[in-house]
Amino acid sequence: MAVQKDEVMSVTSSADIVLVRQIVRKWSVELGFSLIDQTKIVTAASELARNMVDYGGGGKLRLEALSEGIRRGLRLTFEDTGPGIPDIDLALKDGYTTGNGLGLGLSGSKRLMNEFEIYSRVGEGTRIAITKWR
Amino acid sequence: MSLNGKTTIPEILKKYQAELLTDWLKEQAAAGIRRDNFIKETELRQQCSEFLSLLTNATQSGNLSDIFAPEWSQVREMLTSISNSRTRQGFTPRDIALFVFSFKRPLFDHLRKEFAHNGEVLADEIWSATDLLDKLGLLTTEIYQKNREELIARQQEEMLELSTPVVKLWEGILALPLIGTLDSARTQIVMESLLQMIVETSSQVVIIDITGVPTVDTLVAQHLLKTVAAARLMGTDCIISGIRPQIAQTIVHLGVDLSDVTTKAKLGDAFLVALSRSGFKISRSEGEF
Numbered sequence: 001m002a003v004q005k006d007e008v009m010s011v012t013s014s015a016d017i018v019l020v021r022q023i024v025r026k027w028s029v030e031l032g033f034s035l036i037d038q039t040k041i042v043t044a045a046s047e048l049a050r051n052m053v054d055y056g057g058g059g060k061l062r063l064e065a066l067s068e069g070i071r072r073g074l075r076l077t078f079e080d081t082g083p084g085i086p087d088i089d090l091a092l093k094d095g096y097t098t099g100n101g102l103g104l105g106l107s108g109s110k111r112l113m114n115e116f117e118i119y120s121r122v123g124e125g126t127r128i129a130i131t132k133w134r
Numbered sequence: 135m136s137l138n139g140k141t142t143i144p145e146i147l148k149k150y151q152a153e154l155l156t157d158w159l160k161e162q163a164a165a166g167i168r169r170d171n172f173i174k175e176t177e178l179r180q181q182c183s184e185f186l187s188l189l190t191n192a193t194q195s196g197n198l199s200d201i202f203a204p205e206w207s208q209v210r211e212m213l214t215s216i217s218n219s220r221t222r223q224g225f226t227p228r229d230i231a232l233f234v235f236s237f238k239r240p241l242f243d244h245l246r247k248e249f250a251h252n253g254e255v256l257a258d259e260i261w262s263a264t265d266l267l268d269k270l271g272l273l274t275t276e277i278y279q280k281n282r283e284e285l286i287a288r289q290q291e292e293m294l295e296l297s298t299p300v301v302k303l304w305e306g307i308l309a310l311p312l313i314g315t316l317d318s319a320r321t322q323i324v325m326e327s328l329l330q331m332i333v334e335t336s337s338q339v340v341i342i343d344i345t346g347v348p349t350v351d352t353l354v355a356q357h358l359l360k361t362v363a364a365a366r367l368m369g370t371d372c373i374i375s376g377i378r379p380q381i382a383q384t385i386v387h388l389g390v391d392l393s394d395v396t397t398k399a400k401l402g403d404a405f406l407v408a409l410s411r412s413g414f415k416i417s418r419s420e421g422e423f
Binding site for chain 2: 014017018021025035036038039040042043046047050094101102104105107108109111112
């Protein structure tokens with residue numbers, strides 16, 4: 001698997017979330033994703049970016065255009081240095097939230113993408129990498 | 135003077151004010167500041183001479199490093215007003231900063247003449263002068279930036295107001311065509327204006343059209359559900375229309391439950407449902423017009 005291109009942006013406010021959606025949409029269009037996949041990727045990015053701003057105190061997003069053989073993909077890595085998630089299984093449960101949202105953002109973005117990796121340590125931060133292949 | 139730890143810049147400014155002004159004006163013309171169409175020669179001369187005398191006054195305190203000290207307040211005010219007026223006139227931040235930076239050469243020339251035989255003092259003096267003028271120049275850029283930010287904030291507010299119209303489609307039927315991002319601040323305005331219109335028009339059905347919303351994530355869905363719930367509390371039914379295929383699929387994957395709400399793909403379909411719920415029927419007339 002090779003990384004064709006990458007970019008890092010900082011995400012600290014809700015205005016940045018709008019920017020995340022725009023950039024992720026641009027990248028998925030460039031990579032030739034279908035309209036449905038574009039929408040899924042943008043929505044997942046929007047969820048995770050908002051989680052990062054709301055619960056992680058802001059962080060960074062790395063976008064990577066991947067290629068593996070003939071297939072191409074987009075990987076988004078969200079990394080913050082916030083409080084971390086104590087119980088990842090619980091956090092991934094539909095309807096579970098520590099805030100006042102619907103509790104579907106994390107689990108929903110997992111369903112919207114092909115690959116979903118989460119790494120979190122209490123007190124250190126959270127890193128979530130999601131990938132969509134076409 | 136620098137030999138005993140004190141700078142002579144204030145004295146030089148005072149002593150050579152007239153020459154400095156002439157040189158500075160020449161320098162500004164040479165720097166290619168776009169001004170001929172915007173600022174008249176006399177106006178520029180007046181601005182420069184006023185700035186120069188304020189600068190001279192401020193330096194008399196001996197403080198050349200902290201331009202945010204009270205003795206510099208008049209200089210800051212002058213720069214702010216110059217910066218503001220030039221921004222309005224369409225100057226670039228480069229042009230505005232050059233107003234200050236172009237003063238470097240005239241001042242340095244005089245310092246050089248004064249300390250031609252004392253390189254060490256000259257270096258010290260030039261450093262103080264460049265430090266001071268850099269700070270003042272950067273201040274104009276900061277002011278420019280602040281003006282821009284205010285402009286953006288104002289436009290954002292205008293957009294909030296503009297993009298949330300509630301339209302009366304028919305007797306008892308309202309439509310709310312949503313466009314753009316549904317962030318919290320805007321949703322608040324949308325909710326308020328919708329509920330207000332429901333009371334004013336005593337409508338029974340509201341159609342919320344999300345054709346113009348590019349991304350429906352859980353936050354947007356939650357806002358929609360809350361709006362529907364609030365309208366329902368007032369005795370009004372809500373129909374959500376404009377759900378495109380990709381949005382429908384995404385909502386399903388996210389796991390958002392919209393089954394309590396009537397949804398339609400197109401605004402027209404939603405309008406038909408709304409009409410039939412209010413007891414209206416549409417029929418094509420058979421006679422000739």
